[in-house]
Amino acid sequence: xxxxxxEENKQIRFDLTTxxxxxxxxxxxxxxxxxxxxxxxxxxxxLLFFGLYQLLIIAVAxxxxxxxxxxxxxxxxxxxxxxxxSAMLTGLLLALTLPPNFSLxxxxxxxxVAVGLGKQIFGGLGFNIFNPALVGRAFLQAAFPVQITTxxxxxxxxxxxxxxxxxxxFKFDHVSTEIGPLFFGNIGGSLGETSALAILAGGFFxxxxxxxxxxIPVSMILGMIIFGGVFHLINPAVxxxxxxxxxxxxxxxGAMFMATDWVTSPITSSGMWIFGLGISLILVVIRxxxxxxxxVMYSILFMNAFVPLINRLTQPAIFxxxxxxxxxxxx
Amino acid sequence: xxxxxxxxxxxxxGLWDINPIFKQVLGMCPTLAVTVxxxxxxxxxxxxxxxxxxxxxxxxxxxxxIPTQVRIASFIVIIATFVTIVDLVxxxxxxxxxxxxxxxxxxxxxxxxxxxxQEAFASKSKPLRALLDALGNGAGFLLALxxxxxxxxxxxxxxxxxxxxxxxxxxxxxxxxxxxxxFLTLGLLLGFANLYTGRRDRFEKEALQAQYRSVGKEAVFQxxxxxxx
Numbered sequence: 001x002x003x004x005x006x007e008e009n010k011q012i013r014f015d016l017t018t019x020x021x022x023x024x025x026x027x028x029x030x031x032x033x034x035x036x037x038x039x040x041x042x043x044x045x046x047l048l049f050f051g052l053y054q055l056l057i058i059a060v061a062x063x064x065x066x067x068x069x070x071x072x073x074x075x076x077x078x079x080x081x082x083x084x085x086s087a088m089l090t091g092l093l094l095a096l097t098l099p100p101n102f103s104l105x106x107x108x109x110x111x112x113v114a115v116g117l118g119k120q121i122f123g124g125l126g127f128n129i130f131n132p133a134l135v136g137r138a139f140l141q142a143a144f145p146v147q148i149t150t151x152x153x154x155x156x157x158x159x160x161x162x163x164x165x166x167x168x169x170f171k172f173d174h175v176s177t178e179i180g181p182l183f184f185g186n187i188g189g190s191l192g193e194t195s196a197l198a199i200l201a202g203g204f205f206x207x208x209x210x211x212x213x214x215x216i217p218v219s220m221i222l223g224m225i226i227f228g229g230v231f232h233l234i235n236p237a238v239x240x241x242x243x244x245x246x247x248x249x250x251x252x253x254g255a256m257f258m259a260t261d262w263v264t265s266p267i268t269s270s271g272m273w274i275f276g277l278g279i280s281l282i283l284v285v286i287r288x289x290x291x292x293x294x295x296v297m298y299s300i301l302f303m304n305a306f307v308p309l310i311n312r313l314t315q316p317a318i319f320x321x322x323x324x325x326x327x328x329x330x331x
Numbered sequence: 332x333x334x335x336x337x338x339x340x341x342x343x344x345g346l347w348d349i350n351p352i353f354k355q356v357l358g359m360c361p362t363l364a365v366t367v368x369x370x371x372x373x374x375x376x377x378x379x380x381x382x383x384x385x386x387x388x389x390x391x392x393x394x395x396x397i398p399t400q401v402r403i404a405s406f407i408v409i410i411a412t413f414v415t416i417v418d419l420v421x422x423x424x425x426x427x428x429x430x431x432x433x434x435x436x437x438x439x440x441x442x443x444x445x446x447x448x449q450e451a452f453a454s455k456s457k458p459l460r461a462l463l464d465a466l467g468n469g470a471g472f473l474l475a476l477x478x479x480x481x482x483x484x485x486x487x488x489x490x491x492x493x494x495x496x497x498x499x500x501x502x503x504x505x506x507x508x509x510x511x512x513x514f515l516t517l518g519l520l521l522g523f524a525n526l527y528t529g530r531r532d533r534f535e536k537e538a539l540q541a542q543y544r545s546v547g548k549e550a551v552f553q554x555x556x557x558x559x560x
Binding site for chain 1: 430502504505506507509512515522
């Protein structure tokens with residue numbers, strides 16, 4: 001502040017700025033760090049159940065995600081924005097979807113693909129069609145199908161389910177898992193997905209501070225109860241109950257942290273309902289009739305592709321124009 | 332205008348300036364499907380080149396005899412003849428390669444690259460130029476397929492032309508020999524090709540502007556040089 005500045009302040013000033021004039025109270029940086037904070041319980045449970053080596057996976061994923069972001073932004077002559085935390089969050093989310101004791105080199109490849117092919121190639125944050133972390137995981141799933149389905153046994157395991165995930169056990173051996181272990185997370189599975197309790201804690205935190213809209217998680221869970229329930233009622237012996245569907249695998253993790261990604265989810269309320277219900281429907285079909293035991297990743301990626309269409313279809317009528325009237329915008 | 336193009340240029344343009352894969356983006360079907368290994372890419376490239384050269388030469392020779400109304404059908408009949416030759420020769424001499432390439436050898440008939448060259452060039456040019464154009468395009472196609480197949484083979488199965496080039500510690504990326512790997516590799520290669528072309532055109536433009544400035548005139552472009560046809 002110079003002396004002339006303070007003198008000017010005494011007069012009435014009109015600031016001429018370009019739009020937008022209304023700013024959100026959230027900055028990208030703040031949001032990203034709050035999401036990271038909400039993931040803390042899941043990180044903690046992954047370390048608790050699978051050992052400290054998992055911290056290395058998380059570190060490598062974050063490091064390579066941030067490094068790729070920086071390198072590509074420098075290449076494209078853009079101001080590097082790694083400090084906004086979005087790339088690091090992508091790395092963290094990717095790490096939490098990987099199986100325990102996953103190889104570090106493959107983790108690094110996944111991170112590079114997630115940020116490089118999933119995000120920067122479309123133009124960076126806000127322009128990507130698909131959830132970057134899931135793009136990275138889908139790439140790893142296709143590149144290293146054996147490694148990524150090799151599940152280590154949790155340290156505290158006492159039951160005999162060995163190392164298979166509850167979904168794989170159900171699909172291939174028709175062994176059902178109790179809801180209790182599923183809820184607390186003492187089961188085989190990806191790092192962040194096993195403990196429903198930790199995910200729900202983080203998810204409710206995000207919903208409470210309104211970073212995440214409640215519509216997507218609620219519609220996904222409701223959709224799972226409806227679609228999973230219908231199949232369960234048709235044949236209870238073969239099809240598991242909706243409760244099992246909700247707590248097993250990556251469903252809750254996907255519902256709270258993946259599907260709710262701001263960039264790749266619909267912007268209208270009704271659109272979010274369509275999005276969530278669609279994910280659940282596709283997921284139930286994949287889990288019951290597909291070749292893979294789990295399909296949260298594919299169902300979210302699939303619905304991501306429909307987001308522009310959903311946004312268009314659920315566009316609210318312009319104020320003052322009769323809905324369905326002749327003046328309505330024609331597509 | 333057309334006569335100004337030198338014969339060597341007629342051949343060389345196919346390697347890069349109008350490369351069938353990187354610039355014309357034609358013949359994507361065999362490109363994506365068969366390039367799981369470098370040898371498959373070479374075989375496909377050679378087969379296509381053979382058909383392209385023979386068909387171009389023949390069609391250019393008899394171009395004045397073909398009625399305009401039925402020219403596409405005539406082209407297809409001529410192309411199909413040579414494809415049948417390639418298919419039978421490969422089945423007899425290289426049965427394994429023929430099996431690896433599967434239905435994509437007969438499908439050369441409908442490869443838009445070949446039909447495209449006939450329609451755009453051979454049916455309007457003299458035989459010598461048509462021959463050089465076909466050779467250039469075939470070589471460009473072969474080159475692109477070899478690069479694509481090579482990259483996919485090195486990363487997807489650790490080898491190049493059957494020889495191991497990556498250390499045993501390298502875990503092959505299965506995705507590279509799956510269709511998704513073809514799309515990813517081709518997309519990235521096309522991206523790099525466009526990046527390179529864009530930079531080159533910009534440098535050429537700047538060099539030209541500098542040249543004009545040194546004479547004391549401002550460069551005025553009636554036709555943007557970046558929009559080369």
